[in-house]
Amino acid sequence: MKITAVIMAGGRGERFWPQSRVNRPKQFLSLTADGETMIQKTVTRLSSLVDIEDVFIVTNKSYLDLVKEQLPSLPEENIIAEPAARNTAPCIGLAAGIIRKKYDDDAIMLVLPSDHLIKFNAMFVDILKQAIKVAEDNKNLVTIGITPTYPETGYGYINFSSSDTEYQGAYEVVRFVEKPDIDRAKQYVSSGEYLWNSGMFVWKASSILANIEKYLPDMYKGLAKISETYGTETFEETLCNIFPQLKSESIDFGVMERADDIYTIPGNFGWDDVGSWLALERINPTNEYGNMVKGDVISINTKNSTIIGGKKLIATIGLDDLIVVDTDDAILICSKDSSQDVKKVIENLKICNRNELV
């Protein structure tokens, strides 16, 4: 049975401004000391499980060159360039249609974000193998859940049933829930019946397409028209004509919250969604003062801060809990409490028509 990977790399993640820009979002950045970008790490991580010929990158048309540049060993025809951003349901459906056409109904898809980090790769691969076993059987949809360690309000949760299933280590999903408030998040974490929704899925191409056909029939029809032409001269044109007309919909809301036969496998492999600059001190070594420092930095009485230099010296004195990021055309200085407000800077830049900085 063919195992493929579908890596979703169309996101425009703004939370790493000023390093991330519309024309170089987070998945194309290197945020760790090893210099590999997030998408490169995502592909490398799968190398023992999936041949590079069977890895598909679904991305926005505008990132085509970045993908080619960062993944030179990937066959060019495996880059699926969306002519418009339509959220995850059309993205995954398009990849599923192409994979079913290229291989067969039973081809397994590992659907993965391109901008998360995983610390324990071997454990991650083991979980994927387990998920593949469940997904091979019948019409099952499998989602990788993350054992929650604290009541995060920024993630969706998966409510699972702890009753035994026919698949060891896999649990039936009761329901998907959107980002909760803090009280609910606390309840979820203490109940032992909820996992974080990591946005990683494993299924047969035919299984997810059957569900899209059932719950999103219009989208299915559009996707079918596109994938019919895959491998022919008219593919590009059909994609450009039809894809932008598809409804923008997430796979969670469009399919997972409605479908049956969903299993979750709890993973505990050091997952990090690298959701903001705060992540940098989690995913990189910090020094004895709790600082995560990169570049030419002189720190005096500075602690618990993340300081990322550019081409010039940064001197910090008497700082605590601060994020400093220098780039060629912009400097961010942000208290850790405010890391989510980076998007306000981008809003401001857009309003002022300063698109060269967005």
Added chain:
Amino acid sequence: MKITAVIMAGGRGERFWPQSRVNRPKQFLSLTADGETMIQKTVTRLSSLVDIEDVFIVTNKSYLDLVKEQLPSLPEENIIAEPAARNTAPCIGLAAGIIRKKYDDDAIMLVLPSDHLIKFNAMFVDILKQAIKVAEDNKNLVTIGITPTYPETGYGYINFSSSDTEYQGAYEVVRFVEKPDIDRAKQYVSSGEYLWNSGMFVWKASSILANIEKYLPDMYKGLAKISETYGTETFEETLCNIFPQLKSESIDFGVMERADDIYTIPGNFGWDDVGSWLALERINPTNEYGNMVKGDVISINTKNSTIIGGKKLIATIGLDDLIVVDTDDAILICSKDSSQDVKKVIENLKICNRNELV
């Protein structure tokens, strides 16, 4: 009677790093919105009282070009270039010798730092006029004191006698005291008998030279040899040979703390010694959030901060009481509490032999 000004511009003030550098210290920076540098302001401030031909700048040899560039209307021969830094006593003595030679014994010298700010120029000029009257008489030395507004521990103090003198508004100096600790500073301020020592003096060339001869006889001999040659071909050579051999001594310690016939005139003309980055918010307008902002800055939830941009955008989020200064090759980010520690950065740079940044 000839009135001259001697502006001391040899300081290497490090507290405005990264804008100030060894090769461009504070007096040559513009720290106010009007774009004038500190030394330009100092000269402009005197224009109603002293002809530009009678203004002398004593500076370090290495700042000769900066002085010429910033004060193009100043006669070049009025720039006295010290071949070595020897503190204020030799600096003032050298200028006094030259002025006595060029004019006469009775020529008045207004001795002024080049890197202080004064808000109320007219009041300042009135105080100088009053001081000139006292200095014309006899062998008096006059120092301008500043009415203290809080117990500053960073300044020296002048203890004065509130008994009437023969000069209205001028008081006899009891003693000069060095920078006090906080308890003493409080005592001084509450006593009503102490003024801040601003380092501004008014006297005849002959008066200060007589005192130097009395209290610093070796220095006097050296200075006499130099000023003898003023206006001749050998001046430059004599200056370079003798000046570096003079003892490094402040005029306060060397003369003022020992001399008689010292009067002080209290001034209240909005004096600011601009001693650190903290001064910027005092000497410049702040916005409704208490921020002093210059350059291309987007501030979100930022208050009571001083942000000085360079060539790129600075975005600040959730900051309070911070100083941010961007220059072409270095960025400073410093809590207001730590503004005095800027010198530690410079020490660090020196130790690491990174002199291009000092």
